[in-house]
Amino acid sequence: MSSRRDAGGRPYTSRSLSAAVEALPGDHASVSHASVNKLANGSQDNPTAHTVVAVCKALGVPPAYLLPHHAYSDLEALQTFEDPRARHVLALLSGLSHSALDDVVAELERRRAEQGLEPVQRRDDATEEAPPSQEEPTEAPGRGRRRRSSREAAEYAADSLEGL
Template identity: 55%
Template sequence: MGVSRNEGEPQGDAGAEAQSSRPHSLAQKLKWLMAHRRDARGRAYVSRTLSQAVDDLPDPPASTSFALIAKLANGGQDNPTVKTVLALCRALGDVPPAYLLPHAAYDDLDALEAFEDPLARRVLALLRDLPESEVLKVVAHLEARRGHLGMPSPPDDGSDAGKPKRARRRRTGTEAARYAADALEGL
């Protein structure tokens, strides 16, 4: 059920099976989110910009230093407070907080984001305890309906081989200096 959009992304069940069924750690998931979510200027987060994004939240649940974020992302600390997790998730674009838990059931970000929708939860509740044959019929009907509406099927195998890679932009002198300073500080 896992979806992997990029090689370094934590995956769900399929990726976990390939890696001895071990769930991804908070550090791995936080690093992936920081690399793939964008800040207000359209850039990937580093610990300093994520700390600033938390501070910029209206009524932030917690204040987080860039050193704490660097420790969490590098695995130097793996026990943040609930308030810290909530603040990081809000700053990263309202990521479901469960995603940062180191458990295989919470490795699939797409599924967790879908679960945030009350109607999706209602559909899951209705599917519960139905025979597998009935669930498969519902899935087939939903796939046909999406096709009829011209919607793409949601990815189910995690492959992104068809996606072209984006060209990397060179850093300016100021960006390079800031990047080097962040690297020396831990992330």
């Protein structure tokens, strides 16, 4: 929430994010400000996939943005992946040799240049810095059970979203 801005340019609060979810067009999950607060502090341990999707739409990020791996921080690529045609292209590319993939990349870069589009910066995930380590899970006060760490919550959310 703190890394995204609302319409007024301020970081989201639990109340403003809840209001943003309610303002979404169409059919979507309803999320109270108390639920948003519980999600943000990790005490909500079982959000539905519909809730996660609605919150992500309100924040303007794809659900994969919440995944714990540092390679998922490329928001432009994640938004592109939301397009079914992009996923189809990736499916077509799977199983190709490295040299065949390099040929496809070179051809796509050539076509972008011909159309006057900006070149896409190549990302080498193997050389990227790892993200700062996630906090350790802590004991929830008065409940006798531990809270999920941010990483565990993100992994749980990813598992829940697999069927979407």
